[in-house]
Amino acid sequence: MTEHDRVGRAARAGAEGRLRAGLPRLLSVCLTAAAAYSAAIAVLPPLRRWLATATEVIESAVFPVEPNLGYAVFLAILAGALARHKRAAYWVITAIFGLLVVGNLAVVLSSTLMPDLVDEFAMTPQVVASEFNLVLSAVAFGVLAAARDEFSAPTRRASFRTALLTLVTLLAVSFGIGWALVGLFPGTLRPADHLPWALERALGGVVDLDPYRAGHPPGWVNFLIGLISAVAVLVAFAVLFRSQRARAELPAAAEERVRALLAAYGAHDSLGYFATRRDRAVVFSPSGKAAVSYRVVAGVCLAAGDPVGDVEAWGHAIRAFLEEARRYGWIPAAIGSGEAAAHAYARAGLRVLELGDEAVIDVAEFTLDGREMRGVRQAVNRVRRAGYTLRIRRHAEVPDEDMRHVVERATAWRGAADERGFSMALGRLGDPADGACVLVEARDAGGRLDALLSFVPWGEDGLSLDLMRRDRDSDNGLVEFMVAGLVGEAGRLGVRRISLNFAMFRSVFEQGARLGAGPVLRLWRCTLVFLSRWWQLESLYRANAKYRPRWVPRFVAFDDARALPRVGLASAIAEGFLGVPGPPAPFRRPAVAAPLPPAPAGR
Incomplete structure (x- = not known):
């Protein structure tokens, strides 16, 4: 075989591989279109009458479409499962095309072998349509058989029995x-x-026990029973196509490896330490020099922050993350990624959108002087005159009895509200393994604890805000007092940069309020201000902006635009904005983690 032949064969193999890899998405798009068409003609009778001829042609020559909302929902569920490479969905769609082949073959053979029994003028269009559909279905059946390996995502254990x-x-x-x-x-x-x-x-009328039966009940009874049966079928298929569950757990050995990567490369990302949350899983690059921390929420494999570890190995860790998501039919996504990580996710094939900005205080440049800092300066002076004092310590320096009191107060201040945070919160306080974290306590003139801040380490010279709690009856300005006090003590702690809260859509709030902002930007800002009544979007931006921080953009990476609403839903659930039952809270381990292992060699 010549070099030219080998190159040609390799090119053809690559093209065939890309075709097979794109088949799940292509099938999903086609079924989504069929579902939308079926739903439209089901809910809009004038449209159904206008498209009656087109519907008949599509159904007989291309693919079954029905003016039935339940059928449309079934196609939509099947389309989503095919897009996630679900093996059960593969067998369902293969069976559908197999039945189409058999049915159309029967029509074609009957018209050929028994012409005397067929009305030539009435059956000719149907025979032509059946012949076309036979070829189309046979090709689709053959392609599905060749691309069987592309549908490898398993269903949950015993899902068929449960369905x-x-x-x-x-x-x-x-x-x-x-x-x-x-x-x-x-x-x-x-x-x-x-x-x-x-x-x-x-x-559903699939059996007829008495074809000669006379009489019938009222039409609404027939409709109601048919509706319940349709819902039964849809729920059963939804159960069958459910995504594989993943244990939201970080084993001790994996946590040790993550901490080793943070010790070597933790300065890259202010959110890196949150990868030690114990309600996340982690996938490592083949060399072990980088890792992606994630949790599976509502079928979305949701990573947070940048990959942990060596930047040179990020691409390998991201590919391992995407392979893990594809293996189980999860939708891959990453929230809160920095700019470098966003580029890495984009190189891996994901789409990227800017989500907001992180507020970072550079200690050397922070000052309370000047007109722009007047509000913060007045708040700090007012709290100081009221007799409040600060105590700033590493968690390892806090005695056990004091830490128990701090945890009790923080829990009482939270009340019945859910614990929020996933990408930018640790979800635990006072764990012995978090001795490098920094605790800032504000006490009134009588020595009572009224507010606290907790920061996780960001490399060797940075801190990242984890927890902010205060007594609702305490004086206003306590947070400003604590932040300014921490900056003043930063030199003693060896800290040069402090990451505060994340402001989602920060640029919209800032630019939409400027003179001369366009109508679209102003409308978008007004929408976000309205939503801030429930989700505090604007208040978080203003709470950060008063410190005049350096804004660092953060991004969301996702696989497909159609999956973006589901990624948003999963993010809202993970962050605690939606009260949906989720994984258990991170548990505390009674002992400090074992000594950190050395980073593996090689990438």
């Missing part, structure tokens, strides 16, 4: 309700036909 049990249970409920309703509202149906009729309707 079957769900279907049988809900159909039994449908049958019971139907039998009861037809007994109360029989219409013209004879009493002996009540039970078989209810069974037929519960099974």
Whole structure:
């Protein structure tokens, strides 16, 4: 074989590989279009009448479409499962195309072998459509068979059994309700036909126990039973296509490896230390020199912050992360990534959008002097005159009894509210493994603890805000007092930079309020101000902006624009903005982590 032949064969193999890799997304797009079409003609009767001929052609020559909302939902569920490479969805779509091949082949053969039984003028268009659909379905069936390995994402263990049990249970409920309703509202149906009729309707009409039955109950009874049965089928398929669950847990050995990477490369990212949250999992690069920390929420494999470790190995860790997501049919995404990590995710094939900005105080440049800092300066002076004092210590320097008191006060101040934070919060306080964290306590003139801040280490010379709590009855300005006091003590702690809260959509709030801002920007800002009534978007921006910080952009990376709403939902759940039951709170380990292992050699 010549070099030219080898190059040509390699090129063809690469093209075939790209075609197979793109098949799940292509099928998902086609089924999504069919679902949208079926939903549109189901809810809009004028459109259904106008497109009646087109619907008939599509259904007979391309793919089944029905003016049925339940069928549209089924196609949408199947499309989502195919996009996630679900193996169960592969068998369902393969069975559909297999049935289409058999059905169209039967029509074509009957018209060829038994022409005397076929009305030539009535059947010719149907035969032509069946021939076209036969070719199309056979090609699709063959491509699916060749691309079987592309659908490798497993379903949850025992999901088929659970889905079957769900279907049988809900159909039994449908049958019971139907039998009861037809007994109360029989219409013209004879009493002996009540039970078989209810069974037929519960099974969706796929069986006909008595084709010569006369009479029927009111139309709304038939509709209600059909609706319940349709919901039963949809719920069963949703259960079948559920994403594989992942244990939201960071084992001790993995935590030690993450801490080793932070010790060597932790200065890169102010959010790096949050990768030690114990309700996250972690995937390492093949060399072990970088890792991506994530949690699976609502079928989204959600990473947070930058990858931990050597920047040169980030790409390998991200590819391992994407392979993990694809293996189990999860949607990959990353929130709160810095600019360098956003470029790394983009190189790996993800799309990137700016999410907001992180407020970073450079200690050497911070001052309370000047007109712009007047509000902060007045708050600090007012709190100081009220007799408040500060105490700043590393967690390792806080006696156990004092730390227990701090934890109790922080818990009491939080009250019944849910613990928030995923990308920029540690989720624990007072753990012995967090001795390098810094605790800032504000006490009133009588020595009572009224507010606290806790910061995690950011490399050797930085701190990143983790926790902010205060007594609601305490004086205003305590937070400004503590931040300014921490900056004043930064030299003693060896700290040169302090990361505060993250301000989502910061540029919109800032630029939308400027003179001459365009109508679109002003409308976007007004929308965010309205949403701030519930999610404190504007107040977080203003709380950070008063310190005149350096703004560092943060990004969100995602696989597909269609998945962006689901990524947003998963982020809101993970951060605690939506009260959806989630993984358990991070647990405390009774002992400090073992000595850090050396970073592996090689990338």
